[in-house]
Amino acid sequence: xxxxVPGEISAAPHSGAMTARLAYRxxxxxxxxxxEGVLFLAAMVSVFTTVGIVYVLVKESVVFFQTVPLRDFLxxxxxxxxxxxxxxxxxxxxxGTLTSSVVALAIAIPLGTIIAIYLxxxxxxxxxxxxxxxxxLLGGVPTIVYGYFALLFVTPILQWFYPxxxxxxxxxxxxxxxxMIIPYVSSISEDAMRAVPMSLREGSYAMGATRFQTAxxxxxxxxxxxxxxxxxxxxxxxxxxxxxxxxxxxxxxxxTLNPLEPAATxxxxxxxxxxxxxxxxxxxxxxxxxxxxxxMLFTLACNIGGHMLRKTFRExx
Amino acid sequence: xxxxxxxxxxxxxxxxxxxxxxxxxxxxxxxxxxxxxxFAALFADMALKGVPRLDWDFFTSYPSRxxxxxxxxxxxxxxxxxxxxxxxxxxxxxxxxxLYLEEYAPRNWVTDIIEINITNLAGVPSxxxxxxxxxxxxxQFGFGQSILSAGLTxxxxxxxxxxxATRESIRAIPQGIREGAYALGGTQWQVCRDHILPxxxxxxxxxVIIGMAxxxxxxxxxITIGALTFIAFLPPAPVKAEPPFVSFEWLxxxxxxxxxxxxxxxxxxxxxxxxxxxxxxxxxxLMTLAMNGLAIWLRYxxxxxxxx
Numbered sequence: 001x002x003x004x005v006p007g008e009i010s011a012a013p014h015s016g017a018m019t020a021r022l023a024y025r026x027x028x029x030x031x032x033x034x035x036e037g038v039l040f041l042a043a044m045v046s047v048f049t050t051v052g053i054v055y056v057l058v059k060e061s062v063v064f065f066q067t068v069p070l071r072d073f074l075x076x077x078x079x080x081x082x083x084x085x086x087x088x089x090x091x092x093x094x095x096g097t098l099t100s101s102v103v104a105l106a107i108a109i110p111l112g113t114i115i116a117i118y119l120x121x122x123x124x125x126x127x128x129x130x131x132x133x134x135x136x137l138l139g140g141v142p143t144i145v146y147g148y149f150a151l152l153f154v155t156p157i158l159q160w161f162y163p164x165x166x167x168x169x170x171x172x173x174x175x176x177x178x179x180m181i182i183p184y185v186s187s188i189s190e191d192a193m194r195a196v197p198m199s200l201r202e203g204s205y206a207m208g209a210t211r212f213q214t215a216x217x218x219x220x221x222x223x224x225x226x227x228x229x230x231x232x233x234x235x236x237x238x239x240x241x242x243x244x245x246x247x248x249x250x251x252x253x254x255x256t257l258n259p260l261e262p263a264a265t266x267x268x269x270x271x272x273x274x275x276x277x278x279x280x281x282x283x284x285x286x287x288x289x290x291x292x293x294x295x296m297l298f299t300l301a302c303n304i305g306g307h308m309l310r311k312t313f314r315e316x317x
Numbered sequence: 318x319x320x321x322x323x324x325x326x327x328x329x330x331x332x333x334x335x336x337x338x339x340x341x342x343x344x345x346x347x348x349x350x351x352x353x354x355x356f357a358a359l360f361a362d363m364a365l366k367g368v369p370r371l372d373w374d375f376f377t378s379y380p381s382r383x384x385x386x387x388x389x390x391x392x393x394x395x396x397x398x399x400x401x402x403x404x405x406x407x408x409x410x411x412x413x414x415x416l417y418l419e420e421y422a423p424r425n426w427v428t429d430i431i432e433i434n435i436t437n438l439a440g441v442p443s444x445x446x447x448x449x450x451x452x453x454x455x456x457q458f459g460f461g462q463s464i465l466s467a468g469l470t471x472x473x474x475x476x477x478x479x480x481x482a483t484r485e486s487i488r489a490i491p492q493g494i495r496e497g498a499y500a501l502g503g504t505q506w507q508v509c510r511d512h513i514l515p516x517x518x519x520x521x522x523x524x525v526i527i528g529m530a531x532x533x534x535x536x537x538x539x540i541t542i543g544a545l546t547f548i549a550f551l552p553p554a555p556v557k558a559e560p561p562f563v564s565f566e567w568l569x570x571x572x573x574x575x576x577x578x579x580x581x582x583x584x585x586x587x588x589x590x591x592x593x594x595x596x597x598x599x600x601x602x603l604m605t606l607a608m609n610g611l612a613i614w615l616r617y618x619x620x621x622x623x624x625x
Contacts, residue, residue, distance in 0.1 A: 028504060035506045036421050042413030043422070046434040046480070049473050053445060056452030111348045118345025131349055133613040138356050140527075140609040142534025144576040145598045148583050149359045152591065179355045210334045212341045233440060240442020242537035243576075247583055267444050267537065274447070274541045280456055288541075292448040296441070303440060 057296060060289030067283055073290070079253040079269075081287045088287065090294055092255045096170065096263035097295075100245055101238040103174025103259050104181055108234050111178075112185025113227070119186070120193040121215040132187070139183035147247030150176035155248065168250030168262035177244050185234045192226020193219050225310040232306030236299045242267035266295045363602055367595035375596060379549045380578065384589030389597055391548050392578035395464070396533060398552060398567055399574055402468025403532050407475050408525055412514075414476070415483025415521075420509055439477040446474045447541025455542055462543035464552060465568040470538050475528035482524020486517035519619050523612045530608035534601060536576035548573045575601055 065073070068088045076089025115135070119128050154172040159165045196219050204214040220227065250262030251272045264272070270288045278284045378388025414431075422428040450470035460466045490513060498508040552570035575597060582594035 032504050032506055036417075039413045039417035039421055042410050043417040043431050045410055045414065045473075046438055046476065047431060049438060049449070049476070050434050052453050053441070053449045056449050057445075060452060111351060114345055114348040115352070118342065118349065122342050122345055134356075135352060136613065137606060137609050138352055140530055140534075140605050141356075141359070142536070142576055142601050142605060144534065144536045144579050144583070145359070145363070145602055148579070148594055148598050149362060151583065153358065153362050179352065182352055210338045212338045213334065215341075236440045236442070240444065242442070242444045243580065246537075247580065267442065270444055270448070271537060271540050274451075274543060289448060289452070292445055296445055299440065299442060303437065 053296070057289055057293040060286050061293045064283070064286035064290040067286075068290075077255055079264075082273075082284055086283070088290075089255075090266075090291065092253045093264060093266045093269055093291060094294070095255050095257055096245075096249065096253075096265040097239055097267070097298075099257050099259050099263065100170045100174045100177065100241075100249060100265060101235065103171060104177035104238040104241075105231075105234060107175060107178025108181035108185050108238070109231060112182045112230070112234065113189060115182065115186040116189035116193060116227075116230075117215050117220065120190045121211055121219060132190075135183040135186060139180070139187075141180070143180065143241065143243040144247070146176050146180050147173075147244040150244055150248035162260075165260055166250075166262055168248065168252075169260055170245075170249050170263055171259040173245050173248040174259060176248070177238060177241050180241075180244070181234045181237050184237055185230045188230035188233060189223070189227045192223040192230070195226065196222045225313040228309045228313060229306055232302055232309075235302050239298055239302070240267065240295065242271055246271045266291045360602060363595050363599040366592055367597070367599035370592050370596040371599070380573075380581075384587060384593055387582075387590075387593055389575065389578055389600070391551060392573050392575045392597070393600075394551055395544075395548075395572035396574045398464050399467045399471065399539075399572065400529060400533060402464060402568065403471040403475065404525070404529060406469060406472035407479055407528065407532075410472070411476050411479025411525075411528075412483050412521055415480045415487060416509055416513070418480070419484050419487040420505065420513060435477050435480055439481075443474055443535055444537040444541060446470055447538030449473070450538065450542045461569065462545075462571055463569045464572045466542050467539050467544060467572065467574070468568075470542060471532040471535060474535065474538060475532050478528035478531065479521070479524050482527070483517065483521050486520025486524075487513055489520065490516050519615060523615045523619070526608050526612040526615070530605045530612070533608070534576055534605050536574075536580055539574055540577060540580070544577050545571055545573050 073088050073090050075091070076087050077091060078087035078089050079092035080087045115131075119131060123131065150172045151168075154176055155165070155167060155169065158169075158172055165171070200218055200222055201214055204218045209217070245265045246268040249265065249268065251264045251268050252262055253269070254261055254263035256263055269291055273284060273288045374386075375388045376393065377390055378386060379390055380392075381387040414435075418428065418431065422431075447470065450466055450473075454460045454466040454469055455462060460469075494512055494516070495508055498512050503511070548571060552567035552572060554567070579594050579597040579601065582590045582597065585591075
């Protein structure tokens with residue numbers, strides 16, 4: 001950048017050495033600019049990625065919605081895109097996604113919040129030092145392994161309590177998904193709680209409050225905007241999770257809100273279609289982009305909602 | 318709060334509040350234990366079912382219709398090649414982007430857009446990246462259902478992880494180091510190349526390892542671009558006997574990866590294939606654990622060793 005390179009203009013006569021130095025400086029400036037340009041392009045890759053995602057999803061979906069009216073897509077109660085009598089009711093897939101996400105969040109949000117409060121306000125230093133990396137490991141296990149675990153370990157245990165439970169069901173997939181999401185919720189919530197200034201806690205303790213009272217009435221409200229973003233991340237993880245559901249929840253489209261039944265989700269449907277050999281440009285091929293667009297809009301809505309929530313509850317110190 | 322006068326009542330109140338403290342501490346430990354126990358159960362389940370299946374042949378056999386003869390040769394070779402491509406794309410791009418945002422970027426709306434994008438991309442479901450790759454890499458660019466397409470997809474997927482790690486470790490370098498280098502006449506790039514990058518390299522490495530651990534277990538996007546689930550040949554070897562000795566034919570080859578092989582075995586009804594799935598899963602868990610563990614250890618060492 002120009003601020004770094006000293007001024008080029010010199011009053012001295014242009015001797016040979018001088019010209020050489022000027023040329024060197026010019027080449028140096030040129031090289032600096034080029035490097036900055038290359039680095040800028042690398043940073044722009046993230047913007048290109050977003051543009052690419054929107055372009056691909058919208059382009060294929062537009063073709064799809066020329067064949068299937070948007071009204072049918074939103075209101076039909078059947079999802080049979082590959083049959084002769086094709087129906088495209090995305091509600092069917094959304095119900096699976098919604099049910100499994102609710103089960104997962106019913107586990108991840110309470111447990112994640114409790115762990116975050118415990119680690120931030122109660123746990124001794126040594127426990128925190130061990131627990132944090134361990135939770136990271138829990139979040140690092142491949143989801144296909146969790147899927148196997150849900151299908152062949154958790155489902156048999158659940159069937160032991162409730163024998164009528166089918167082999168594929170949303171419940172066990174949701175439970176395992178919830179445990180997978182705990183680290184995402186707990187680590188971001190904990191960071192938010194630890195960012196609450198010590199003076200607030202000291203003030204609370206000075207008033208005679210216990211740890212629990214300080215945690216629930218001072219720290220959690222003060223950190224709520226951060227905790228909300230942890231929840232939002234958890235929701236988008238749950239909605240976008242694929243392999244656990246594709247393995248353990250079955251791939252039958254099923255309009256249900258009952259977690260004890262098998263049902264396909266948006267993501268499981270995309271995997272199912274991708275595994276088959278659909279020709280490029282067929283209606284079946286386009287449905288996965290329409291399904292993907294629905295998923296994308298759903299996550300986007302979550303993110304915008306979360307952003308607004310954060311703004312409303314933001315506490316400034 | 319109710320008005321309390323008598324000392325006994327106050328003592329009882331304090332005792333009950335202290336009890337609530339203790340109860341919550343227990344609840345916290347229990348919640349933590351649910352995570353620990355699940356992980357222990359998962360690991361033990363994989364190990365008990367899978368380890369007896371692990372032998373030399375398992376690593377050197379092609380997939381087969383007979384569970385007893387099936388192996389993961391094509392899967393682990395595919396995983397290695399895809400990871401190689403991913404790292405070759407994600408590391409330079411991620412480090413360059415992080416460097417730009419920390420050292421070069423002016424405060425303006427373009428930079429804001431880039432930063433918002435990176436944050437948002439980190440929350441996009443991985444299967445959406447698969448759709449992006451299917452529409453763009455596979456068909457638009459004509460890369461086909463190849464190792465190149467998969468490597469690029471996973472590179473885009475882990476890019477935010479690498480960028481964030483790069484930025485954090487660059488931010489930790491004190492300003493005095495930059496000022497010292499500029500005072501000696503260094504240009505911005507010289508400062509970055511000779512000071513910023515070397516000092517932040519360990520932190521960047523941590524981020525890269527975590528990103529790669531994520532990429533190696535990713536299944537959904539790779540299935541979406543159309544990786545095969547049953548493949549009985551290896552990609553062309555990257556090294557050749559005759560000049561120029563290296564070949565990039567493998568980039569365009571069809572492939573499968575470890576998680577897809579495991580998915581394929583998991584979705585079969587025969588019990589013998591489920592044992593194979595457990596064995597493959599055990600290797601996957603072990604690999605991601607080792608990589609995450611390495612990253613955690615590196616970060617721990619960094620925190621202890623580096624004193625500016």
